[in-house]
Structures are given as C-alpha cells and as structure tokens.
Amino acid sequence: EVQLVQSGAEVKKPGESLKISCKGSGYKFSSFWIGWVRQMPGKGLEWMGIISPGDSDTTYSPSFQGQVTISVEKSITTAYLEWSTLKASDTAIYYCAVQVTAYAFDSWGQGTLVTVSS
Amino acid sequence: QSALTQPASVSGSPGQSITISCTGTSSDVGGYNYVSWYQQHPGKAPKLMIHGVSNRPSGVSTRFSGSKSGNTASLSISGLQAEDEADYYCSSYTSTSTRVFGGGTRLTV
Numbered sequence: 001e002v003q004l005v006q007s008g009a010e011v012k013k014p015g016e017s018l019k020i021s022c023k024g025s026g027y028k029f030s031s032f033w034i035g036w037v038r039q040m041p042g043k044g045l046e047w048m049g050i051i052s053p054g055d056s057d058t059t060y061s062p063s064f065q066g067q068v069t070i071s072v073e074k075s076i077t078t079a080y081l082e083w084s085t086l087k088a089s090d091t092a093i094y095y096c097a098v099q100v101t102a103y104a105f106d107s108w109g110q111g112t113l114v115t116v117s118s
Numbered sequence: 119q120s121a122l123t124q125p126a127s128v129s130g131s132p133g134q135s136i137t138i139s140c141t142g143t144s145s146d147v148g149g150y151n152y153v154s155w156y157q158q159h160p161g162k163a164p165k166l167m168i169h170g171v172s173n174r175p176s177g178v179s180t181r182f183s184g185s186k187s188g189n190t191a192s193l194s195i196s197g198l199q200a201e202d203e204a205d206y207y208c209s210s211y212t213s214t215s216t217r218v219f220g221g222g223t224r225l226t227v
Contacts, residue, residue: 035217037164044121044222045156045164045207061216062119095163103211104154104169111163 001026004034004096004109011115012086019082020112022096029077030054033099036070036081039111040092050099051079086116122147122208122220129226135196138223140208141189146218148189152211155184155193158222159204167206168193195225203227 007021022034035050049060053072060070069082079096094112097105123141130136140147140155147153153171156164166175168184171191181196191210195202208220 037219044205045158045209045219047209047217047219050217059215062214097164101166101169101173101175103150103152103217104166104209105156105164106166106169106175108163108165 002098002100002107004098004107006094006096006109006112009113009115011117013118014086014088014116016086016116017082017084018086018114019080020094020114022079022081022109024077024079024098027098027100030074034072034079035097035099035105036068036079037095037097037105038064038092039095045095048081048094053077053079086114088116088118090114091116119146119212119214119216119218122210122218124206124208124220124223126221127224127226130195130198132198132200132227134198135194136198136225137195138193138206138208138225140191140193140210140220142191142210142218143189145213146210147186147191147208149213150211151186153184153186153191154209155182156207156209157202157204158207164207198227200227 036048038046048064051058096109100106155168158164172184
C-alpha cells in the first residue's frame with residue numbers, strides 16, 4: 001500500500017527557516033514524482049512543484065519559484081519542502097502527493113500545518 | 119498561470135445527478151488529456167476520483183464520471199449520496215510542464 005507520512009505541525013516566527021518532510025513507503029520511491037500542494041486557511045488547492053526522486057529533476061509553479069525549495073533524499077525515501085525566510089502569508093496546510101498515474105496525484109500525505117506568527 | 123475556473127458551489131438532492139465544470143485554456147485543459155478530479159472532505163486530505171479526463175482509480179464508485187469538450191472538463195456524479203458532500207477540485211497538466219488546480223466547488227447534498 002502506498003503511504004506518505006508527513007512531519008508534524010510547526011509554529012514559526014516570520015523570518016525563520018523551516019524544512020518539512022514527507023516519507024514514502026509501500027512503492028518504488030525513486031520511480032514516481034512527488035509533488036507539494038498548498039492550502040491556505042479556508043482556501044483551495046495550489047500546485048507548488050514536483051520532484052523526480054530518481055534524478056532530483058524539479059519543476060516549480062511560477063508562483064512558488066524562488067520562494068521554496070523542493071528536495072529529496074532517496075536513501076531514506078523522503079521528500080522535503082523548505083523555506084529560508086518564512087512570512088505570515090506562508091501559514092497553510094502543505095500536502096505532499098505521489099504521481100503514479102500520469103500527471104495525477106494518486107496518494108496524498110496527511111498534511112502538515114505550518115503557522116507563521118509573531 | 120491562472121487557476122482553472124469552477125463554479126463556487128453546486129447542490130443536489132439525494133438520488134439526483136449533478137455536473138461540475140472546469141474551464142481552462144488550450145494551454146492546459148484543452149491541450150492535453152491530463153485532467154484529474156479530487157474530492158476533499160473537511161479536515162481531510164484530497165482523494166483522487168478521476169484521472170486522464172475520464173478514468174476512475176480502483177475503488178472509486180462508478181457513480182463518478184469525467185469528460186472533456188474543448189477547454190472545459192466536467193465531473194458528473196449520479197445517484198447523489200450524503201457522503202458525496204465535499205469540495206471538488208479539477209487539475210490539469212499545462213504547456214509549461216506544471217499543473218494547475220481549479221478554484222474548487224463545494225457540493226451540497
């Protein structure tokens with residue numbers, strides 16, 4: 001069974017850095033792209049970017065390019081989403097999801113709530 | 119790129135059928151057969167309901183179906199049940215190799 005388990009909720013101050021994780025299991029991790037999706041409070045889904053665990057090839061949405069970094073560590077079947085300087089507007093739930101079927105997210109993590117507040 | 123356009127809300131009575139539209143451009147919905155639909159219940163992660171315009175993943179009810187005409191894709195749900203009440207999002211591959219979601223539609227049963 002494909003499973004994605006995300007790291008726990010975070011509370012940070014503006015200006016701080018953060019790296020959240022998404023651990024995959026139950027499938028061949030290096031073979032399927034993993035993406036990240038933002039959901040701001042009470043709002044819809046926003047596609048942030050996607051990474052190929054096999055070669056770390058990454059594509060970002062223009063809206064998120066330069067704002068976050070997506071990375072992966074194959075040896076521990078884990079993908080990451082990282083901020084160097086958090087803003088209050090980064091407050092949201094962040095989901096990771098795996099793309100097994102062409103260009104669709106078949107399985108999702110449980111979400112990580114990131115709260116940025118002074 | 120701009121989000122795909124979905125109606126903010128739709129409603130139907132149990133047993134009835136509804137359709138949710140998802141309008142994009144020739145650079146996304148109209149250009150590729152890579153439209154997917156997701157169901158999200160409050161406080162839960164999204165769930166894939168349709169991929170590749172009209173394909174149902176294993177385990178998804180046959181009451182859910184998808185189609186596309188030009189730049190508009192549609193999700194239809196027949197025999198509405200109370201458990202179908204949720205938010206629904208469409209998504210499409212785009213000409214820049216990214217993906218884009220629709221704004222979401224709240225279905226009330």
